[in-house]
Amino acid sequence: MLRLLARRLMSNVPESTVYGGPKPQSPGRRVTLTHLRQKHRRGEPITVVTAYDYPSAAHVDSSGVDVLLVGDSAAMVIHGHDTTLPISLDDMLAHCRAVARGASRPLLVGDLPFGSYESSASEAVNSAVRMLKEGGMDAIKLEGGAPSRISAAKAIVEAGIAVMGHVGLTPQAISVLGGFRPQGKTVASAVKVVETALALQEAGCFSIVLECVPAPVAAAATAALQIPTIGIGAGPFCSGQVLVYHDLLGMFQHPHHAKVTPKFCKQYAHVGDVISKALSQYKEEVENRSFPSAVYTPYKISEADVDGFSNELQKMGLNEAASAAAAAAAGKNEETAG
Amino acid sequence: MLRLLARRLMSNVPESTVYGGPKPQSPGRRVTLTHLRQKHRRGEPITVVTAYDYPSAAHVDSSGVDVLLVGDSAAMVIHGHDTTLPISLDDMLAHCRAVARGASRPLLVGDLPFGSYESSASEAVNSAVRMLKEGGMDAIKLEGGAPSRISAAKAIVEAGIAVMGHVGLTPQAISVLGGFRPQGKTVASAVKVVETALALQEAGCFSIVLECVPAPVAAAATAALQIPTIGIGAGPFCSGQGYNEEENVLELKIICERDPSTRCS
Numbered sequence: 047m048l049r050l051l052a053r054r055l056m057s058n059v060p061e062s063t064v065y066g067g068p069k070p071q072s073p074g075r076r077v078t079l080t081h082l083r084q085k086h087r088r089g090e091p092i093t094v095v096t097a098y099d100y101p102s103a104a105h106v107d108s109s110g111v112d113v114l115l116v117g118d119s120a121a122m123v124i125h126g127h128d129t130t131l132p133i134s135l136d137d138m139l140a141h142c143r144a145v146a147r148g149a150s151r152p153l154l155v156g157d158l159p160f161g162s163y164e165s166s167a168s169e170a171v172n173s174a175v176r177m178l179k180e181g182g183m184d185a186i187k188l189e190g191g192a193p194s195r196i197s198a199a200k201a202i203v204e205a206g207i208a209v210m211g212h213v214g215l216t217p218q219a220i221s222v223l224g225g226f227r228p229q230g231k232t233v234a235s236a237v238k239v240v241e242t243a244l245a246l247q248e249a250g251c252f253s254i255v256l257e258c259v260p261a262p263v264a265a266a267a268t269a270a271l272q273i274p275t276i277g278i279g280a281g282p283f284c285s286g287q288v289l290v291y292h293d294l295l296g297m298f299q300h301p302h303h304a305k306v307t308p309k310f311c312k313q314y315a316h317v318g319d320v321i322s323k324a325l326s327q328y329k330e331e332v333e334n335r336s337f338p339s340a341v342y343t344p345y346k347i348s349e350a351d352v353d354g355f356s357n358e359l360q361k362m363g364l365n366e367a368a369s370a371a372a373a374a375a376a377g378k379n380e381e382t383a384g
Numbered sequence: 385m386l387r388l389l390a391r392r393l394m395s396n397v398p399e400s401t402v403y404g405g406p407k408p409q410s411p412g413r414r415v416t417l418t419h420l421r422q423k424h425r426r427g428e429p430i431t432v433v434t435a436y437d438y439p440s441a442a443h444v445d446s447s448g449v450d451v452l453l454v455g456d457s458a459a460m461v462i463h464g465h466d467t468t469l470p471i472s473l474d475d476m477l478a479h480c481r482a483v484a485r486g487a488s489r490p491l492l493v494g495d496l497p498f499g500s501y502e503s504s505a506s507e508a509v510n511s512a513v514r515m516l517k518e519g520g521m522d523a524i525k526l527e528g529g530a531p532s533r534i535s536a537a538k539a540i541v542e543a544g545i546a547v548m549g550h551v552g553l554t555p556q557a558i559s560v561l562g563g564f565r566p567q568g569k570t571v572a573s574a575v576k577v578v579e580t581a582l583a584l585q586e587a588g589c590f591s592i593v594l595e596c597v598p599a600p601v602a603a604a605a606t607a608a609l610q611i612p613t614i615g616i617g618a619g620p621f622c623s624g625q626g627y628n629e630e631e632n633v634l635e636l637k638i639i640c641e642r643d644p645s646t647r648c649s
Binding site: 103332337339345347351368 | 603
């Protein structure tokens with residue numbers, strides 16, 4: 047009884063840690079392409095959010111969002127780069143694995159990062175395979191609508207891997223786009239958005255992300271397609287929406303960062319503020335020595351052992367240490383008595 | 385004029401992105417061992433928090449905390465493992481780089497992960513070098529007080545890399561410890577904590593983390609050492625405190641959930 051009690055009072059016993067991850071999934075629990083198809087048929091909007099690690103995945107899991115995208119936006123929001131280009135496939139796979147440990151319910155989609163799929167259809171298939179095999183993902187996303195990309199998408203689908211397409215602003219292409227520029231703002235560009243979406247559907251994609259295009263263009267693409275569209279900065283006429291975790295949570299609260307929170311992103315919380323306040327308060331309490339108080343100092347040594355310890359220290363010539371131990375023990379007794 | 389206006393109305397033009405990271409550091413800005421020594425001499429508590437990526441590093445940077453530790457606790461709080469054992473040095477280096485981009489002010493300490501430094505002093509030096517060279521860290525931390533660890537710490541210091549020691553509960557050793565068990569609860573164990581701390585000081589460590597030991601044991605170690613102690617679950621008598629930021633944030637979430645009247649968003 048005492049031992050059970052002692053175990054429960056001990057923090058971080060591995061058997062009771064939550065980091066073992068969610069319970070083994072039952073086959074009926076994970077969102078699948080079938081579920082998404084049914085939602086789309088019923089006209090119910092599909093929800094997508096990004097996540098990049100265990101805790102954010104667990105949060106997304108609890109929220110009931112349909113699809114969790116491990117985005118290459120990790121290059122920016124996790125790694126602090128200016129673009130999505132620097133992140134490698136190995137980096138992405140580490141993020142995917144962490145996310146897979148944290149989320150048992152949403153459909154998991156892994157972004158193929160810049161440089162992992164463009165040079166040939168077989169490179170694309172290999173990278174997609176790794177996403178599922180090593181990364182624990184259920185599907186992959188790739189950007190763009192050039193003929194080589196359409197072929198790559200087709201090859202990946204033929205390998206048995208579900209593909210989410212992505213047209214409009216494709217951040218991996220900022221080199222040719224000349225920046226993070228909205229697309230579909232001219233007739234030619236708008237037609238291209240619809241055409242490439244259709245081609246990707248033809249290649250077997252199960253859905254298409256439309257990024258940063260005017261609402262009418264997104265509406266047209268959505269109507270033209272049988273598969274669902276997932277919008278980001280593309281207005282309300284898509285079959286679903288996606289946002290970046292850090293942006294929607296208001297993670298970046300420093301005025302310096304606030305400048306680049308995208309205008310299309312609604313901030314549903316100001317988590318950055320909460321974090322900053324908590325860190326400041328922690329710093330203050332450590333500096334004025336109010337943390338840790340007795341309630342946060344749970345580990346005890348018996349009085350008899352403190353005496354023995356003090357004696358040993360004196361024998362070692364550490365008299366200051368001996369009195370510090372005795373004083374600390376005495377102080378604690380005062381605290382509990384008073 | 386119109387074009388300038390159009391540019392400002394466009395979101396996410398790279399030229400104005402902040403992900404380029406903090407401004408180049410001026411030599412006077414980064415917290416150094418000298419600053420910590422001065423704080424310790426003046427009896428001012430030293431603050432330490434962990435962070436593992438760019439945004440958390442930026443938050444810690446803004447808060448004015450002295451030391452940012454890129455902990456191998458990332459294995460648990462970021463990667464979702466049950467212990468700190470699975471994370472590799474390459475994984476840690478990715479975390480370190482992201483943190484280095486986000487924090488220009490605090491002293492950056494990188495944790496040597498399980499398996500990257502135990503087999504020889506030269507392995508330890510190589511891993512520590514990578515932490516600074518590839519990871520952008522200012523110093524490293526390693527766990528334990530066995531003779532081979534003391535030698536490793538000494539070799540790393542001799543290579544010119546500042547070392548933070550870590551005694552008490554050393555999570556990488558849960559295999560021999562039998563779990564995440566507080567240490568120093570018997571006379572022999574308590575004496576061992578103080579002895580290993582002293583030996584690590586002798587080897588050249590600039591500070592020692594004391595994890596999950598009773599307050600009197602931490603008080604004794606702190607009094608016996610000339611270098612500062614950083615406590616975690618070790619009571620109020622250390623020279624400073626360390627904290628896991630992710631746990632802090634998770635704890636806030638739990639508080640919010642318990643009290644529906646709290647407006648957390």
